[in-house]
Amino acid sequence: MRHGKNRFLIGALAAPLLLYGVFVVSPYAQAFYLAFTDWNGLAGQADNVGFANFTALWSDGLFLAALRNNGLMLLAVPLLTIVLALFFAALLTMGRSDRHGGFRGSGAYRIVYFFPQLLSVAILGVLFQFVYTPNNGLLNGLLEALGLGSLTRSWLAEPAWALPAVMAVMVWAAVGFYVVLFAAAMESIPRDVLEAARLDGAGRLTTFRRITLPFVWDTVQVAYVYLGILALDGFALVQIMTVGPGGPDNATEVVGLTLYRAAFTYGEFGYASAMGVTLFFITLTLTALALRATRRERVEIA
16 A cells, blocks of 8 residues: 555656756756856857856856845845835735624725736836936826925936935835735734733734734744845846946946856856855845844644
8 A cells, every 4th residue: 555655656756856856956056157257158068267256256246246236135035025014014914804704895905016017027117217207207207296306216227226216116016915915814803802901901013013913923034035025136127227237336336147147148157156156145134133133932722
């Protein structure tokens, strides 16, 4: 019986594991190999250069600028997205109750919040190019209409504002998904626990801090990891929205863009692979640190 079960499991998993090995593991292995070579993408032979590519990275000003920008995005994007998503999710679930949880009509708000997830990154990039257009863009036009013309900017052409403008798009695009995710987690909290807190005189802020947040902490932790990975990318939006791309003055350069340029503009596939491997280990390390730093005891209800 056991042997028959094992044969069935092996047969069922063989094809998926083979496909995973060919299309996921194999490219990773190839990237690790190429990172130690000088392959230019065309030559039939690649010479081993040891750690020369990795050594060159740390004296490459463009790569260091990209790494700095990704670091700023890593600090800002996950934090802002999670704070906004928790705020909106709390509004959706802590208001006047209806039979679906939350206040009446909260389902319509969830659809509105989730809408950006239906748009591709390319559409978002083009859309916000028009929003940030200096002369007749939506943002500057709105500021002018509100009498705040002194605040108008060439948002994507000024080094001080270009990266925050891109990060704002990333937050706007991501927050709706996590609103829905956090709202679902909050609605799974037993109502008798919340009612007991209210009977004890706990206000909404105290209830959120002492009860709601601990219950949804596992969801927040996972969200932070995924948003951190998103912040270490940013390639598509930067490629579409910014001048250069990556400008002005490398203000929006990200590692993905530097990697792409090294491989497909300059033909330095080995050097680009070294960037990818470095980014892989940075992402892996930061994910492990984030999971460890945000680890808390699981809250359970008997």
